[in-house]
Amino acid sequence: MIDLLAYLLITIALIFMALGVIGLxxxxxxxxxxxxxxxxxxxxxxxxxxGFTILSGLSYAxxxxxxxxxxxxxxxxxxxxxxxxxxxxxxxxINQEPRR
Amino acid sequence: xxxxxxxLFVIAIYIALVLVRVILGPTIWDRLLGLNAIxxxxxxxxxxxxxxxxxxxxxxxxLVYALLGFIGTVLIARFIEKKGDIS
Amino acid sequence: xxxxxxxxxxxxxxxxxxxTKKLRRAVVYLGVFSLVSSFVYxxxxxxxxxxxxxxxxxxxxxxxxxxxxxKYQVFSIYYTSNVxxxxxxxxxxxxxxxxxxxxxxxxxxxxxxxxxxxxPIETILNQENFDLAIHHSEQDIQVYGCAEDYQLDAxxxxxxxxxxxxxxxxxRCAEGADNEA
Numbered sequence: 352m353i354d355l356l357a358y359l360l361i362t363i364a365l366i367f368m369a370l371g372v373i374g375l376x377x378x379x380x381x382x383x384x385x386x387x388x389x390x391x392x393x394x395x396x397x398x399x400x401x402g403f404t405i406l407s408g409l410s411y412a413x414x415x416x417x418x419x420x421x422x423x424x425x426x427x428x429x430x431x432x433x434x435x436x437x438x439x440x441x442x443x444x445i446n447q448e449p450r451r
Numbered sequence: 452x453x454x455x456x457x458x459l460f461v462i463a464i465y466i467a468l469v470l471v472r473v474i475l476g477p478t479i480w481d482r483l484l485g486l487n488a489i490x491x492x493x494x495x496x497x498x499x500x501x502x503x504x505x506x507x508x509x510x511x512x513x514l515v516y517a518l519l520g521f522i523g524t525v526l527i528a529r530f531i532e533k534k535g536d537i538s
Numbered sequence: 539x540x541x542x543x544x545x546x547x548x549x550x551x552x553x554x555x556x557x558t559k560k561l562r563r564a565v566v567y568l569g570v571f572s573l574v575s576s577f578v579y580x581x582x583x584x585x586x587x588x589x590x591x592x593x594x595x596x597x598x599x600x601x602x603x604x605x606x607x608x609k610y611q612v613f614s615i616y617y618t619s620n621v622x623x624x625x626x627x628x629x630x631x632x633x634x635x636x637x638x639x640x641x642x643x644x645x646x647x648x649x650x651x652x653x654x655x656x657x658p659i660e661t662i663l664n665q666e667n668f669d670l671a672i673h674h675s676e677q678d679i680q681v682y683g684c685a686e687d688y689q690l691d692a693x694x695x696x697x698x699x700x701x702x703x704x705x706x707x708x709x710r711c712a713e714g715a716d717n718e719a
Contacts, residue, residue: 358454365461368492372468375488381480388484396491403498412507416498419513423494426521430487433525437532438480456540463543466574470547473570474554482566486573490596493573500580509585512576515592523569523600530604531562 353405360402367395381438389431396423459499466492483527490520544578565603572596615639616671618659635679636672642696682709 374387400420407413452460466489473485494513501509548571555567572595579588617636659673663682670693671682681697683690 361454361458365458368462368465371488372465375469375472375484381478384481385484388488392488392491396495399495400498403502407502410507412501412510415507415510415514419494419498419510419517422514422517423491426517427487427491430521430524430528431484433528434480434483434487437483437528438478440532460540460543463540467543467547470550470570473566474550479560479562479566482563486566486569489570490573493577496577497580500577506585509580512580512585512588512592515589516573516576516596519592519597520573523596526600526604527562527565527569530608 357402357405360398360405364395364399364402367391367398371395382435385431385435385438389428389435393424393427396420396427453503455499455503459496459503462492462496462499466496479531480528483524486527487520487524490516490524494520541578541581544574544581547574548578561603561607565600565607568603569596569600572599618671618673638700639693639697642693680709 368391371387371391374391375384378384378387397420400416400423404413404416404420407416469485469488469492473482473489476482476485494516497509497513497516501507501513551567551571551574555564555571558564558567572591576588576591576595579585579591659671659680659682663671670690673680673682681693683693
């Protein structure tokens with residue numbers, strides 16, 4: 352029963368990451384792409400890691416997975432921010448995405 | 452194929468797709484974005500692999516990656532931003 | 539099946555990192571290469587090598603390549619002119635401009651390499667690997683540079699400060715042009 356919940360979470364995370372990959376190709380503007388990467392990827396990572404934690408039960412490994420999740424939750428938005436800041440300060444133009 | 456092996460396979464396909472963005476990406480920042488996304492996906496793959504093979508000590512590799520991949524990305528980003536001065 | 543995807547990824551990345559013309563792109567490609575190769579080590583049952591690859595491949599080599607890239611010094615300048623060489627005064631003025639630019643680049647610890655070309659400027663822009671291409675016509679001097687080059691800002695500042703009287707136009711080519719950074 353609890354395994355089914357973990358599988359459900361992992362499936363949801365895989366769908367999230369599929370949306371992130373599609374968004375990486377669909378948007379023509381760099382800042383839209385970086386938004387997709389920052390938000391969707393982090394949410395997908397969080398969800399899939401909670402799924403793994405449930406799957407591995409109450410053990411030493413589960414604590415390690417939670418520690419990895421905490422690390423990536425801190426570092427992934429930071430590195431995305433560093434990339435966006437570097438692009439903005441180097442003069443990458445901000446284009447409005449045309450309405451369709 | 453069990454469920455977790457399928458999940459590992461799907462993540463491998465995602466890595467291959469993001470790699471297309473890394474190769475095509477018009478600017479260097481797109482490539483960096485792809486590097487960041489691939490590093491997150493590799494961490495997931497390491498965790499899945501350690502659960503499949505029931506070797507919990509493999510999680511240490513993922514922990515090292517979570518800390519060090521960040522440093523590499525930030526260094527390259529700052530290098531480009533400052534036009535060559537690392538400081 | 540999963541292993542095959544990672545192995546093909548490794549081969550593609552290695553070929554692209556070797557064939558790319560801009561060195562900074564090669565640094566990013568090698569970063570991805572070391573990430574994926576670390577996971578492949580893990581797949582074949584070598585977690586200790588994977589940790590070493592994670593530390594060395596993704597951090598230390600990146601820092602080393604970036605420092606080396608910063609010290610990358612040869613700076614090739616293509617010079618074309620359609621000015622009649624009989625005009626002694628203009629020619630003298632001209633060579634002074636080039637000599638000053640050369641001295642400035644040497645001061646910034648680079649090795650300028652001036653190539654006098656007889657081809658028209660369009661051929662050089664399309665075919666050669668240049669850092670600066672200077673076209674000297676009757677009235678003004680046009681300086682072409684790659685927009686991603688980090689030295690170009692300093693060169694522009696210098697040219698405007700010391701040779702503002704020479705009608706210098708600095709033109710930045712798009713990133714798509716295949717110039718070596």
